[in-house]
Amino acid sequence: MTDSTQNIINETKNLLIETYAPQPVVLTHGEGAYVWDTDGKKYLDFAIGIAVASLGHAPQAVLKTINDQAAKMMICQASYATEPKLCAAKLLTENSCFDRVYFCNSGTESVEAALKCARKWAYDAKGEHCNEIIAFRNSFHGRTYGAASVTEKRMSQPYFGPYIPGVHFATFNDLDSVKALVSENTAAIIVEPIQGEGGLTPATQDFMKGLRALCDAHKIVFILDEVQAGSGRIGTLFAYPQFGIEPDIACVAKGLGAGFPVGAMLAKEEVGRAIVPGTHGTTFGGNPLACAVAATVLTEMLKKGFMENVQKVSAYFVEGLKKIQRDSNKITDIRGMGLMIGVDTTIEIKQFMRALQKNGLLTTQAGSKTLRLTPPLVITPAHAQEALDILEKTLREES
Ligand SMILES: Cc1ncc(COP(=O)(O)O)c(C=O)c1O
Numbered sequence: 001m002t003d004s005t006q007n008i009i010n011e012t013k014n015l016l017i018e019t020y021a022p023q024p025v026v027l028t029h030g031e032g033a034y035v036w037d038t039d040g041k042k043y044l045d046f047a048i049g050i051a052v053a054s055l056g057h058a059p060q061a062v063l064k065t066i067n068d069q070a071a072k073m074m075i076c077q078a079s080y081a082t083e084p085k086l087c088a089a090k091l092l093t094e095n096s097c098f099d100r101v102y103f104c105n106s107g108t109e110s111v112e113a114a115l116k117c118a119r120k121w122a123y124d125a126k127g128e129h130c131n132e133i134i135a136f137r138n139s140f141h142g143r144t145y146g147a148a149s150v151t152e153k154r155m156s157q158p159y160f161g162p163y164i165p166g167v168h169f170a171t172f173n174d175l176d177s178v179k180a181l182v183s184e185n186t187a188a189i190i191v192e193p194i195q196g197e198g199g200l201t202p203a204t205q206d207f208m209k210g211l212r213a214l215c216d217a218h219k220i221v222f223i224l225d226e227v228q229a230g231s232g233r234i235g236t237l238f239a240y241p242q243f244g245i246e247p248d249i250a251c252v253a254k255g256l257g258a259g260f261p262v263g264a265m266l267a268k269e270e271v272g273r274a275i276v277p278g279t280h281g282t283t284f285g286g287n288p289l290a291c292a293v294a295a296t297v298l299t300e301m302l303k304k305g306f307m308e309n310v311q312k313v314s315a316y317f318v319e320g321l322k323k324i325q326r327d328s329n330k331i332t333d334i335r336g337m338g339l340m341i342g343v344d345t346t347i348e349i350k351q352f353m354r355a356l357q358k359n360g361l362l363t364t365q366a367g368s369k370t371l372r373l374t375p376p377l378v379i380t381p382a383h384a385q386e387a388l389d390i391l392e393k394t395l396r397e398e399s
Helices: 003-015 060-072 083-094 107-126 145-149 152-156 175-179 205-218 288-301 306-327 349-358 381-397
Strands: 027-031 034-037 042-045 100-104 132-136 167-170 186-191 221-225 249-252 263-267 331-337 340-345 364-366 370-373
Touching: 042 381, 060 288, 083 100, 083 263, 083 288, 100 107, 100 288, 107 132, 107 145, 107 186, 107 221, 107 249, 107 263, 145 152, 175 205, 186 205, 205 221, 288 306, 306 331, 306 340, 306 381, 349 364, 349 370, 349 381
Parallel strands: 132 167, 132 186, 186 221, 221 249
Antiparallel strands: 027 034, 034 042, 100 263, 249 263, 331 340, 340 370, 364 370
């Protein structure tokens, strides 16, 4: 590492609030599936800001949209309709089961909006007492107070308390544990289709269908947090169709902007109508620039062959991982769906990720021991093979 790279790392560490442990490299730019650091080293990026740069780095269509829209108008007060906002809202609703959209800037904001919308609906429809939320162990929904309150990690962060009251935690993929918590006070159930931060565990179809039936029977709002698993990540524009259900609300962000910050809360008509002027809002959410980018990203994802590529490369990659698992005794589990894949190994996770980084592959950690692989959705089998080769080599080198 050069002195100037080390200086950037040291100075940053001294100036920033320490929300993350610093990485030993400084990234400068990216193109497609690759990024480069200040020392000129090239990496295959299977982290992409944790499932964000869905079209890869510097995608031409998004660059053009940013340039064109920024030159026209980046912001106007949120109460104005704009063509980009309408266009993005149409693409989201015409390609899903939802009727209404609330635009925001991040995943956690989409979860806040979902919780407020669900509670307001329950208050209006069922009464003031109906304000409780059922969430799940190992969940992750974000870091603002509502989202943090339905994230199980709060149990280990008492110093941020008190959290919002009336939240109960059930066991993921265990319908009976949910049934035991349902009461006349239950306003909503919030669940991830695949627990991302929790370790890449997919919900079963039976569990999701059971939740849907439970919500129907008790008039409970079913919120699906697709912030990580949505926007094409598992090979369909939204995650919910792959589980055989339609939620009342879905939260999306991450891949929706392909690197530009934008999120959305989508709702069915009856629930979405609970939010009326004066009850919720945002300064930046739905700005013309973010919406123009989201519309471009959605248009790219809806092109013929896009989702087929996700499914094809996913199958190739998982097959390659299984082969490595058969040939080495160091992979203990492979989980996930589409291009949201978790791998457990016998190697300590931080050591493994550092070694992969050294060998030119960027990854992220999920849970306490899982390697998370979330490449751009536009990668080819050749990129997947390159990652497999680095994984195999690193597993051979480390113990
Ligand atoms: C499922 C899920 N929900 C919500 C969030 C929060 O998103 P953000 O970091 O954009 O606030 C995340 C982030 O990792 C997530 O994975």
